[in-house]
Amino acid sequence: MSDSGPSTPPSPDEKPAKVQFNDNFAGKLILPTEEEIQNDPYRRRASSRRVSRRMSKALAIADILEQERQYVIGDIIDLDTIVEADDIEEATTRTRRFSSVVAASRKSQASTKDWRELEEAGDESSGEDEDYLIEWEGPEDPKNPYNWSKLYRFFCLFTVSMQGFCVAFYSSSYTAGIPGMMAEFGITNRTITVLGVSAYLFGMGVAPLILAPLSEMYGRRIVYIIGMASFTIFIIPACVAKNIQTIIIIRFLGAVSGSVGISNAPGTIADIYQSADERSKAFAVFAITAMNGPPLGTIIGGVLFRYLGWRSINYFSLIAAGIFFVAGFFVAETYGPHILREKARHRRLTTGDDKYFSRFDFPPATSLATLLRRNFKRPLKMLFTEAICLAWALYLSVIYALLYMSFIAYPVVFMGLRGWEPQIAGLGFVGILIGTSAGVATDPLSRWGVRRHKVDPETGKIPPEALIWFACVGAVLASIGLWIFAWTCDPGIVKPWVFCILAGIPYGLGTTVVFTNGWNYLLSSYSIYAASAMAGNAISRSFLGGILPLFAPKMYSNLSPAIASTILATLATALMPIPFIFYFWGKHFRERSPMLLALAAQSGI
Structure with a gap:
């Protein structure tokens, strides 16, 4: 598995390392050979439907790779950490030569003896297929966004x-x-x-x-x-x-x-x-x-x-x-x-x-139901079988839930305990607002820290774990902010209101950098499966974020706000080691990940 991450520029004499796809993976993307067809009576009797189905499967694999790459690029924050576009393009190119075969099989019945003719017609080297391939009209095509x-x-x-x-x-x-x-x-x-x-x-x-x-x-x-x-x-x-x-x-x-x-x-x-x-x-x-x-x-x-x-x-x-x-x-x-x-x-x-096509055309068998099944199945599987996904889903979900619990807790503290009017009580969130803004502004600092990490000698790249060094800082800041709020929210303990507002700054800052850098680590670790890893994280985050706030009214009414807030601060502190664990031992988890091992075995990535 190639570790994704910002890498040092190669020397002029050194060519950049490129992902290699092994023969087993390539075999899944191509049609059976002519010898295989002749030696297999079943294949000799195969109808054009079977031929089309095999080709559709090959194109679907490449299309999934391409679509996953689109999502990874779309979701990523540190865009230098993902697998190179050329690596995915290589897999897509392996199947482009069958596009014309799929197009031909839509309206005609092709026998197995037409295999060779169709395959040659779809071969890029023949040049015939390229005449019908729709692409951008040059590097300056105005329709290209x-x-x-x-x-x-x-x-x-x-x-x-x-x-x-x-x-x-x-x-x-x-x-x-x-x-x-x-x-x-x-x-x-x-x-x-x-x-x-x-x-x-x-x-x-x-x-x-x-x-x-x-x-x-x-x-x-x-x-x-x-x-x-x-x-x-x-x-x-x-x-x-x-x-x-x-x-x-x-x-x-x-x-x-x-x-x-x-x-x-x-x-x-x-x-x-x-x-x-x-x-x-x-x-x-x-x-x-x-x-x-x-x-x-x-x-x-x-x-x-x-x-x-x-x-x-x-x-x-x-x-x-x-x-x-x-x-x-x-x-x-x-x-x-x-x-x-x-x-x-x-x-x-x-x-x-009907010969005109683009390399992004969906195979005839592809349906919305197919894509929906894929979008639901893989994220849930990764969420419950991948230690990296499960641990980060738990931590980010709790941090997300605590953020929304604060929207319940702050009115109780500022209006209920301190007697502020509603239009003024909302200003209690100014601290969090300043913190979240500062969290976004610290992105250059995070990148600077990543570049200072050593390159992994096995991959020649900075390991993904470097991306979460600042998440470790954010985890500490978020916990500190919660503890300060817990101990200063009650005017009977600390009368000046400014301290519980200022507590929102480290909390907002910490929460923001934990999210951005935690997401970045998932994206970097899972390469073409990053979109699915993020989807599983979104499911757990939203559902836990929706459930925990339901307990906030009871907690703050039955317990004092100080005790309720202390419980939340304790929860955040108990989970605080998670970023540190993955910062120091993340490679250990990646090397034992079932999905990452399977990905490496299939594609050599």
Whole structure:
């Protein structure tokens, strides 16, 4: 297994190391030889359906590799740590020569004696297949998103980032209006209203597994438009709801559709920015909006609730979502494979010749159901069988849950104990807001630390574990922030309020760097399976993040806020060693990972 990670530049006389695919893996991507066919009576009697099915399987393998590479690039923060694009391209190229065979088998019945003729027709060396291959029209093709103007690409980036901000903002702004909903609907149990937060997080956990294959088959633009349209529409019932049950159900549906603004945005960044430096800067723009959405939601929501009532929070979100939904109509399709597929389809329609194809065309047997099964099966399998995935899912899920528990705890502390007005109590989240912003800004420091690590002599690259050195720092800072808040939140213990606000700075900073560097480690470790590793992490994070906040009202009412917060700080501290364990012994876990061993055995990666 090649360790992904920023590597030192090769010397002029030294060629960069390249991944080699062994013969066993290559054999899975090609058709049986003529000798195999002649020696096997069953194969001699094989119909064109069997031939097409074998070729479809080969193309599907290469397509999965290509699509996984797209997701990895889309989700990654340190883009230098992934497997090189040429490595995946090699696997894809191995099967391109069979594309014309698949096209021919769609309408005609090919006998086994046509194998050799069809194979030669599909061989790149013949040159015939290339005449029908649809690709970019040169390096400066205006339809290639990489060639769009800088201004338009920034508009696309800003639009999808703000769509993600609207979704993140709506997730937490709801908590600012909980007192108003309890008063209007006659609710005495605060846990019932907290279900609105949990339902939202559950929706955000399920949705990416559905949205990923949808964007893979139909392109990003249509998924954005439908998703944001549904998200905007689902806010309307919350504006006029007559009971809490309606709000809870609508928030779940809104999260399922609206999470497209968060789950697909990193992929869009990869679509329109080519260099690692550009992508890093673009991801910083997206991260600022995504990470600051929750704390800003509570701050702005508190002001809106105080002066205009709890329904105004929903109306504000409706207006913001509507604005950026309309702006999304001016964002063209950015997903290169889909653009080329549509270009090939258009050429077939205009010429009447079915031979035209793109190398991103799906095999005839591929369906949305197939992609959905793959998106659900592999992430869950990795989550429960891979020690790396399981440990990081547990840690990141708890940190994520604690963040959303703070949206319940802060109002109790600042309004209940300290007697602040709602519009002022929201300012308690300023510390977290400053911390999350600082966490995004520390990315250059994190990269500097990675470059100072020694190169692994076995791979010639810096090991993935170098990526989590700053996550270790973040784990300590997050725990420190929670302990400071626990010991200063009660005015009976520490009267000045400034200390519990300042506690949010190390907590927000630590949480942000733990997330960004922890994700980066998963992406780097699992190469082409990184998207599945991230999907499993998202499932556990959203579900645990939705469950734990349900206990917050009882904890803070039955226990004192100081004791409840101490319990949470203890939990974070107990799990704090996880980043350190993987920093020092991560290679040990990777070398014993069933999936990584299988990947190395099959592909030599």
